[in-house]
Amino acid sequence: MSTLNEVGERDAWRCWLCDEPVDPDASVNSARGPSVDSGASPKSKKAAAAVQRLAHRACNTRKGSVKPVVPWSPDLFVVEPAPIVTTVERLTRKGGREVVARCPSRAEAEKAAVWLVDRLSRFAPELAVATQVEAGGGQFLLVLRAV
Numbered sequence: 267m268s269t270l271n272e273v274g275e276r277d278a279w280r281c282w283l284c285d286e287p288v289d290p291d292a293s294v295n296s297a298r299g300p301s302v303d304s305g306a307s308p309k310s311k312k313a314a315a316a317v318q319r320l321a322h323r324a325c326n327t328r329k330g331s332v333k334p335v336v337p338w339s340p341d342l343f344v345v346e347p348a349p350i351v352t353t354v355e356r357l358t359r360k361g362g363r364e365v366v367a368r369c370p371s372r373a374e375a376e377k378a379a380v381w382l383v384d385r386l387s388r389f390a391p392e393l394a395v396a397t398q399v400e401a402g403g404g405q406f407l408l409v410l411r412a413v
């Protein structure tokens with residue numbers, strides 16, 4: 267199927283939902299096989315219909331008609347992390363800035379910032395963002411800003 271190959275190539279054979287590699291040679295009927303996810307882009311409704319993303323079949327199925335769940339990395343030390351999908355939608359729509367997580371140290375916050383920007387470069391490539399770490403209340407706030 268040419269669409270699958272085109273979308274797979276463009277997304278570098280990486281699932282946009284779980285961020286894990288997708289095997290292009292796996293059966294499309296297997297859970298870890300490739301599938302094309304359509305119409306769930308956080309961008310505007312008009313453009314969403316045209317945006318297709320590569321996903322594992324299982325990730326795509328689990329998503330169903332509800333919003334995709336994009337998990338924060340378990341390697342990060344973040345307290346009360348914001349839901350990534352909702353935050354991206356809001357920043358895309360309204361711009362501005364949001365506190366997306368609180369961290370116990372500046373180093374942890376910087377690490378989370380680097381991870382988040384990298385993750386968003388694949389999940390929401392159309393949204394340009396910058397991060398900022400701010401000290402407050404004995405913790406460090408990770409701020410995500412639309413630019």
Ligand SMILES: [Zn+2]
Nearest residue numbers: 281284322325
């Ligand atoms: Zn996946």
